[in-house]
Amino acid sequence: xxxxxxxxxxxxxxxxxxxxxxxxxxxxxxxxxxxxxxxxxxxxxxxxxxxxxxxxxxxxxxxxxxxxxxxxxxxxxxxxxxxxxxxxxxxxxxxxxxxxxxxxxxxxxxxxxxxxxxxxxxxxxxxxxxxxxxxxxxxxxxxxxxxxxxxxxxxxxxxxxxxxxxxxxxxxxxxxxxxxxxxxxxxxxxxxxxxxxxxxxxxxxxxxxxxxxxxx
Numbered sequence: 442x443x444x445x446x447x448x449x450x451x452x453x454x455x456x457x458x459x460x461x462x463x464x465x466x467x468x469x470x471x472x473x474x475x476x477x478x479x480x481x482x483x484x485x486x487x488x489x490x491x492x493x494x495x496x497x498x499x500x501x502x503x504x505x506x507x508x509x510x511x512x513x514x515x516x517x518x519x520x521x522x523x524x525x526x527x528x529x530x531x532x533x534x535x536x537x538x539x540x541x542x543x544x545x546x547x548x549x550x551x552x553x554x555x556x557x558x559x560x561x562x563x564x565x566x567x568x569x570x571x572x573x574x575x576x577x578x579x580x581x582x583x584x585x586x587x588x589x590x591x592x593x594x595x596x597x598x599x600x601x602x603x604x605x606x607x608x609x610x611x612x613x614x615x616x617x618x619x620x621x622x623x624x625x626x627x628x629x630x631x632x633x634x635x636x637x638x639x640x641x642x643x644x645x646x647x648x649x650x651x652x653x654x655x656x657x
């Protein structure tokens with residue numbers, strides 16, 4: 442304990458404040474380091490995944506009759522719709538990448554046509570913000586499988602809650618809870634593990650040479 446201007450101060454508190462300031466400064470520096478190639482690749486990822494989303498809309502419609510006996514079960518395929526933000530974050534590794542790619546993918550899906558109309562833009566925004574928060578929590582420094590799975594699972598919380606409120610409101614509670622759990626698990630497996638493996642494959646192919654993710 443020391444004294445400044447007649448007041449006692451705690452060195453540990455100063456250390457915490459300094460660490461917090463350093464953390465914020467580092468995040469701001471990363472946010473300002475966006476390059477043209479980063480924006481272009483984020484857009485490319487968004488367009489490519491947006492087309493996949495549009496195809497997945499068809500998959501969802503076609504498979505719906507298979508789950509008439511237990512509608513929550515269809516959530517096993519939901520995770521594909523959550524891959525854009527996680528993949529964009531893993532590849533570009535800068536603040537805003539997850540959000541940008543997720544919005545871009547949702548926009549392409551909306552333009553191509555979807556049974557959910559323009560609501561997919563709201564979904565894309567939410568599903569980009571949530572993994573962004575996970576990457577932020579790790580100061581945009583950790584990109585391993587665990588972080589990817591966590592980011593995807595957290596992204597899955599959005600549809601797990603919102604779909605039950607908007608679309609599944611007439612379901613019994615146990616169906617809604619089951620649906621939410623399956624969505625999160627599907628997100629973790631398809632979007633989390635899938636995005637991490639895809640990033641590794643792209644890095645090995647040399648396609649990510651301009652990015653830190655080129656190291657895997």
